[in-house]
Amino acid sequence: MSADLTTTLVVNGRTVTRTAGAHLSLLRWLRDVADVLDPKYACGEGVCGACAVLVDGEPVSSCIVLAAQVDGARVTTAAGLTGPGGELSPLQRAFHEHHAAQCGFCTPGMLICATAMLADGMTRTRDEIRHELHGNLCRCTGYQQVVDAIEAAQGAAQGAAQGAAQGIPP
Amino acid sequence: MSADEIRTSKVEELRVVHQPLPRHDQAEKIAGTTRYAGDLAFAGMLHARLVRSQVPSARLLRRDGSRALGVPGVVVVLFGEDVPNNEIRVDVPGQTVEVGALKATMQVLATERVRFHGEPIALVVAESEDALARACGLVEVEYEDLPVVSDPEEALREGAPAVHDTGNLLAEWNIDVGDVDAAFAAADVIVEGEYRTQFVDHAYLEPEAGVGWLDDDGVMNLRVATQVVEHYRDVARILGVADSKVRVIAPYLGGGFGGKEDMTVEPYLAIAVAHTRRPVRMQWTRNESLLARAKRHRNVMRYRTAAAADGTILAHDVEIVSDAGAYAYLSALVLLYSSVHACGPYRVDNARIRSKAAYTNNPPTSAFRGFGGMQVVLGYESQIDELATRLGVDPGELRKRNAIRRGDRLPVGQTIETEVLLAETIDAVRDRAGDPPRPSGPRKVVGRAIASNLQSYGRLVWLNDSAAAWVGYQMDGSLTVRCGVPDVGGGQASSLAQIASEVLGVDMDRISVHFGDSALTPLAGTTTATRQLLMSGNAVYEAAMLLKDQVLGAIAAETAQPVESLLLAPGGVASAGRTVPLAQALQVCRRRNVPIEALGTFFGPKGREVTRDLSGERIFPDFTFGTHLADVEVDLDTGQVRVLRYVAAHDVGRAINPKSVEGQIAGAAVQGIGQALLEEIVVEDGVNLTGGFFQYLIPTAADVPDIEVVVLESGEGLGPFGARGVGEPPIGPPLAAISSAIAAAVGARPTTLPITPERVLDAAARGGA
Numbered sequence: 024m025s026a027d028l029t030t031t032l033v034v035n036g037r038t039v040t041r042t043a044g045a046h047l048s049l050l051r052w053l054r055d056v057a058d059v060l061d062p063k064y065a066c067g068e069g070v071c072g073a074c075a076v077l078v079d080g081e082p083v084s085s086c087i088v089l090a091a092q093v094d095g096a097r098v099t100t101a102a103g104l105t106g107p108g109g110e111l112s113p114l115q116r117a118f119h120e121h122h123a124a125q126c127g128f129c130t131p132g133m134l135i136c137a138t139a140m141l142a143d144g145m146t147r148t149r150d151e152i153r154h155e156l157h158g159n160l161c162r163c164t165g166y167q168q169v170v171d172a173i174e175a176a177q178g179a180a181q182g183a184a185q186g187a188a189q190g191i192p193p
Numbered sequence: 194m195s196a197d198e199i200r201t202s203k204v205e206e207l208r209v210v211h212q213p214l215p216r217h218d219q220a221e222k223i224a225g226t227t228r229y230a231g232d233l234a235f236a237g238m239l240h241a242r243l244v245r246s247q248v249p250s251a252r253l254l255r256r257d258g259s260r261a262l263g264v265p266g267v268v269v270v271l272f273g274e275d276v277p278n279n280e281i282r283v284d285v286p287g288q289t290v291e292v293g294a295l296k297a298t299m300q301v302l303a304t305e306r307v308r309f310h311g312e313p314i315a316l317v318v319a320e321s322e323d324a325l326a327r328a329c330g331l332v333e334v335e336y337e338d339l340p341v342v343s344d345p346e347e348a349l350r351e352g353a354p355a356v357h358d359t360g361n362l363l364a365e366w367n368i369d370v371g372d373v374d375a376a377f378a379a380a381d382v383i384v385e386g387e388y389r390t391q392f393v394d395h396a397y398l399e400p401e402a403g404v405g406w407l408d409d410d411g412v413m414n415l416r417v418a419t420q421v422v423e424h425y426r427d428v429a430r431i432l433g434v435a436d437s438k439v440r441v442i443a444p445y446l447g448g449g450f451g452g453k454e455d456m457t458v459e460p461y462l463a464i465a466v467a468h469t470r471r472p473v474r475m476q477w478t479r480n481e482s483l484l485a486r487a488k489r490h491r492n493v494m495r496y497r498t499a500a501a502a503d504g505t506i507l508a509h510d511v512e513i514v515s516d517a518g519a520y521a522y523l524s525a526l527v528l529l530y531s532s533v534h535a536c537g538p539y540r541v542d543n544a545r546i547r548s549k550a551a552y553t554n555n556p557p558t559s560a561f562r563g564f565g566g567m568q569v570v571l572g573y574e575s576q577i578d579e580l581a582t583r584l585g586v587d588p589g590e591l592r593k594r595n596a597i598r599r600g601d602r603l604p605v606g607q608t609i610e611t612e613v614l615l616a617e618t619i620d621a622v623r624d625r626a627g628d629p630p631r632p633s634g635p636r637k638v639v640g641r642a643i644a645s646n647l648q649s650y651g652r653l654v655w656l657n658d659s660a661a662a663w664v665g666y667q668m669d670g671s672l673t674v675r676c677g678v679p680d681v682g683g684g685q686a687s688s689l690a691q692i693a694s695e696v697l698g699v700d701m702d703r704i705s706v707h708f709g710d711s712a713l714t715p716l717a718g719t720t721t722a723t724r725q726l727l728m729s730g731n732a733v734y735e736a737a738m739l740l741k742d743q744v745l746g747a748i749a750a751e752t753a754q755p756v757e758s759l760l761l762a763p764g765g766v767a768s769a770g771r772t773v774p775l776a777q778a779l780q781v782c783r784r785r786n787v788p789i790e791a792l793g794t795f796f797g798p799k800g801r802e803v804t805r806d807l808s809g810e811r812i813f814p815d816f817t818f819g820t821h822l823a824d825v826e827v828d829l830d831t832g833q834v835r836v837l838r839y840v841a842a843h844d845v846g847r848a849i850n851p852k853s854v855e856g857q858i859a860g861a862a863v864q865g866i867g868q869a870l871l872e873e874i875v876v877e878d879g880v881n882l883t884g885g886f887f888q889y890l891i892p893t894a895a896d897v898p899d900i901e902v903v904v905l906e907s908g909e910g911l912g913p914f915g916a917r918g919v920g921e922p923p924i925g926p927p928l929a930a931i932s933s934a935i936a937a938a939v940g941a942r943p944t945t946l947p948i949t950p951e952r953v954l955d956a957a958a959r960g961g962a
Contacts, residue, residue, distance in 0.1 A: 044323065055322070060232045061225030063447070065398040066479045066886040073398050102225035115223045119215045122852040125860065126682025127222025128229065128398040128447030149899065157895040160886070162397050162448050163682050165863030166894040167902075168856055 035103030052090030072159035075132035101131030117176035125163035202914035231402030235472035249879025251336035266324030273304035277433035297521030309519035311485030345551035356552035364525035371543030376508035380499035392874035393489035399447020405462035406472035443709030449681035451560035487559035508543035522559035530565035537573035544604035567925035574929030606809035612909035614844035622822035640938030644929035650723035650918025651814035654800030660728035661715035665790030677717035696737035723918030736793025819843030821926035832950030842903035846910025846917035859900035865927025
């Protein structure tokens, strides 16, 4: 057990300051202290990706990082990908249309890593998507519809980008 | 509604069913707002954790919680003596002939004896997780080690250490049909093989979790990750209270696959709440989940198969020994499934099947997707491929020659009464796959194989299965469905909305499904055994049809038109040339005292109770058939196997939601590939060595290729609109498709799972590759 520590994080755009045990992982800090529940505990050792969040834009397994280590950071969880009215992002919409969630427990982490993957605007083959997704375990889908969704989302993003370049409104 | 009626459907007439609609539950899951079992919290909530046995077999000399109680924040440390009825019962009829009725028990918390590594001994309840973490290590348990038996065949030998006083034989089933010895004597070719499967973990992403609390009427509420809300009765028995005083709620599950069919956190939460009168949460760690929750049975399967020169299968002689682990759980029934499915989807006139499940000091084994019907696919399909090789016959043609058709009888005596598209699934995977692959390098070899299977859907017919559902209009014309089905992630609730929408013409986004609550939703039974589409689907169909008849009847009476001239369409009741808006139609019902809700109960097919000697009986409602094809490449230097291509075809009867069907098939296929190549719970002398996901390897996205799914629809299932169950059937074929493809590549067959690189290289050495 450790002394308490005050940590401030910007979680999904909201500044959250909490005083809690310095030993708390970022995952426990988010779930047990800050009531941010969409990152999931599933393995506790950084293997499965269910707890993945973006820390200053980079995907991180929040179960193996201490909250205190990232004090002051911007943290984005899957719930933070939705718009102000709760509307799904284009990637989330692709997940919905392609049935990329079955039980949904791995989905928040999947979405975070897919968001990070697509951030560079590159178009990936299905094999490349599979390779980059290897840190996110899913036991329901066999990954088929997850890859379908990410492939479609990058296509849609490309289409939108090309449209914008040609002056076509989205 | 008759249990065996086929509710056929014409695809062109379906409006909502058969559409690949996005599932309503997925939107919330994707938005990150779904509240799973471990996500709920109450003010003043306590936390609970188990202290588990560190040894596989011992007498408990001393259990002492006093040091743990000294940790600040610890509220109570409970032992078996604190549990009102410290017993969980398993009662399996059918084992009555010689070994006596199977009335197995296990303790909720062990008091005198532990039989497996991880068995619960004490329950610690504290104000915080941190206090728990400190206190659990301070509960003192003194063990006197007892002999360990960790091999099921050894356990059945004379003089083996007794796991239970009743002996180590937990269950046995026999099937005898025809004259096996004569068939072998007359055979042109005989193939023998021994196949071994391993302990497998469900490895759902959501570990076991739940929250319990007492409500204002003193009812014990348990909101837990479970596939079975009916465990409220088991909890009531343990607490010594009336069944009506316990309520189990199943929120959306983070995966089940059979691992949440037996109770996990339920009794412990209930005991902790009963003792503290405060809300309590319990969340198992991944380590606990891997250590102590029941696994898939490891089986030893010895097959002798006789065939004629033309490829006709003459006889199977099968011996199965299954490792039941330390406690009964559902092992007797799992073994029954192994026995009934042991000869595969083929006509076999002569069969002798001897199966036994033995207690060991290994982790208990119980339900897991495929439920004993899947391990045997490795046995019978390996045998078929070996036969094809010996006879020089194409493996697909050999299968088609022996494939079950409508009207054929399984060795157990059950006649298949629905259309079977097995041969079509064989053609489908081959057509889809096209030309076989070429090796990518000089020390690489490739192989292609197919594997077919059958898998039951619906519970054993002598269990008198039933499911109920309530469907009711709101006055604005929106619709509420209540059904006790737990939604494990396969779209169970969403499918019910699709069925109700189809029958009643209400848009999907105006339907809410309330599910999985043993107190407030009509009981629908377990989400197991690929039964929910058959059972709850038919219950909702029945309720919706009743409701439709009520509304149409009221409008017919009101407008003095024959009821046959009326149609319940989106928007209202249509008759020649005009539509009564739904809201108005509902007002008419109210005025005429016609209910605008209905309760539907579906009773599954019935059968007689089985005896240990299975013969001449219908065992299951029906079966789902399919074929998978695998292309693999083997690296002859490293033994690495790459699955290049994977195609899976099943006759699903009718796809209620084609996207959900594809998701079930792809997901099951990858689980099966994981069992074939990667996964194993390693147990040595009863000590479970598999502690985390860094050791227990399930397939990642990079380990598997696209799963190409071919959906065939005979329209002949017993579910609504002619649907067959599809949750379990696709998990079996990968075991054989992968191992046979490796055999095709390297020239000899790996027969023990998982097929590690070492086993691949061993097969390659035998095969001369």
